Amino acid sequence: MKPSSLYGHLAELIIAVDGSSFPADTLVRRFFRDRHYIGSKERRWLSARIFGVIRHRRLLDAITPPAVRAGGADRPPLAALALAAAHALACAGDSFDEIAEGITERWTIDPGIPLPTEFLTAVGARLRDLGDAPASPVQLALLHSFPDDVVSEWAARIGLEETGRLLTVLNTEAPITIRVNTLRCTVHECAQRLRTEGIVAVPGALSPFALRLPARGQLDVLRSYREGWFEVQDEGSQLLSMLLRPEPGSRIIDACAGAGGKTMHLGALMQNKGALIAIDPEAAKLKNLHERATRAGVKVAEIMTARHDDPMLDRLQNRGDGVLVDAPCSGLGTVRRNPWLKSPRDPAADRARPALQLAILQRAAGMLRPGGRLVYSTCTLRRAENEAVVEEFLRVNDGFTLSSASEILRGWGVDLREDGPYLMLWPHRTDTDGFFAAVMHRIAGR
Numbered sequence: 001m002k003p004s005s006l007y008g009h010l011a012e013l014i015i016a017v018d019g020s021s022f023p024a025d026t027l028v029r030r031f032f033r034d035r036h037y038i039g040s041k042e043r044r045w046l047s048a049r050i051f052g053v054i055r056h057r058r059l060l061d062a063i064t065p066p067a068v069r070a071g072g073a074d075r076p077p078l079a080a081l082a083l084a085a086a087h088a089l090a091c092a093g094d095s096f097d098e099i100a101e102g103i104t105e106r107w108t109i110d111p112g113i114p115l116p117t118e119f120l121t122a123v124g125a126r127l128r129d130l131g132d133a134p135a136s137p138v139q140l141a142l143l144h145s146f147p148d149d150v151v152s153e154w155a156a157r158i159g160l161e162e163t164g165r166l167l168t169v170l171n172t173e174a175p176i177t178i179r180v181n182t183l184r185c186t187v188h189e190c191a192q193r194l195r196t197e198g199i200v201a202v203p204g205a206l207s208p209f210a211l212r213l214p215a216r217g218q219l220d221v222l223r224s225y226r227e228g229w230f231e232v233q234d235e236g237s238q239l240l241s242m243l244l245r246p247e248p249g250s251r252i253i254d255a256c257a258g259a260g261g262k263t264m265h266l267g268a269l270m271q272n273k274g275a276l277i278a279i280d281p282e283a284a285k286l287k288n289l290h291e292r293a294t295r296a297g298v299k300v301a302e303i304m305t306a307r308h309d310d311p312m313l314d315r316l317q318n319r320g321d322g323v324l325v326d327a328p329c330s331g332l333g334t335v336r337r338n339p340w341l342k343s344p345r346d347p348a349a350d351r352a353r354p355a356l357q358l359a360i361l362q363r364a365a366g367m368l369r370p371g372g373r374l375v376y377s378t379c380t381l382r383r384a385e386n387e388a389v390v391e392e393f394l395r396v397n398d399g400f401t402l403s404s405a406s407e408i409l410r411g412w413g414v415d416l417r418e419d420g421p422y423l424m425l426w427p428h429r430t431d432t433d434g435f436f437a438a439v440m441h442r443i444a445g446r
Helices: 003-018 024-033 040-055 057-063 066-070 076-090 096-106 116-132 137-144 148-158 160-170 187-196 235-244 261-269 289-296 311-316 347-365 387-396 405-410
Strands: 176-180 210-213 230-232 251-254 275-280 301-305 320-326 368-378 400-403 423-425 435-442
Touching: 003 024, 003 040, 003 076, 003 096, 024 040, 040 057, 040 076, 057 076, 057 116, 057 137, 066 076, 076 096, 076 116, 096 116, 116 137, 137 148, 137 160, 148 160, 176 187, 187 210, 210 235, 230 261, 235 261, 235 320, 235 368, 235 405, 235 423, 235 435, 251 261, 261 275, 261 289, 261 301, 261 320, 289 301, 320 347, 347 368, 347 387, 368 387, 387 400, 387 435, 400 405, 405 423, 405 435
Parallel strands: 251 275, 251 320, 275 301, 320 368
Antiparallel strands: 176 210, 176 230, 368 435, 400 435, 423 435
16 A cells, blocks of 8 residues: 555544544444454554554644644644644654655645645654653653653653653553463463464563463454453453452442453452342443353353442442452553543542542442452542542441551562552553552451
């Protein structure tokens, strides 16, 4: 496919993503499904570029000359083509000549619109000016296309230099990690079988159940996947279930089950003995859990669709030996997989979210028996959704005490070389998604 055709298709993708509320990965799959003539090499190029544009959108808007950007409403192909070219120059490392060759044929020639070479020269100059600005949270936020308030918070917590490393990692693709299903096989057996299927997997760095894969591919076509030997699950996510340390024969409640990845891990840790209750308010998230649990051989799961304030949950009061609350959150720890989460957010929703998280935690805590263990977790790195929620919960619930997450994980052979009561996984330190977790015990007799 000619460079001009590639850039033309990329511009179409940018327009489609900008004009739709559907997730970008869904739109990309539809785009390729409707264009069977696009080869695998071109698909990889287009996929990498569209997610690169999404990932770096704030920076690209800042370095695109206003004359091109302002004409976007009347000439959307030009504005989209300009974004594609700006990304190629600023983020993909393409040469000036390569980009000019790709965009010239489709460039709009109008008075007031710079020529392709003039446009690229202006983009390069703007990028240099931004890079030469004094280092600050605001500069880092713009260069890495993150919200100012998020970067300012992280810089205050871990310092400006380390925040820069964090942002750099969050703008790369996440590793491909699987969790071996110990109901079907051992980690060694899974690695050996994957090798026979043409995949060389290596042990994870943290979770004893993790294998890392070298490249992306269609894992669901593998016989080992179809037979339930593994599930795709971030290594950091695997640690959350391990914090609960469920015993075989116990009653475990996954109060925010979502698609059920942690539910299935809990079932494996329980060795299919006991009772495992998976709850989520969104039936759509749970719709494939029955099928996934069957494939994985998890036989102890009871699946319920219910809001945290649903009276039907009253029957679970004081019943759980362990309760996991993987609360809905801003998801900023997963932006490597979901770069659209960096888009401008609703401030009102951000302010309201901690209160909802606290209400969910409060309700779930009532399901725990005295002496049981409660784990609160999120996939974000913001204090208001993490430590602040836990601190407020403990303030109004003196029957709970905080335990050391690091100490519990050391019991699994996982040493993060960090002390303190909370689990905090920073992606640039652990090469996982970003996670927070707090472990609390309900005092016996309270």
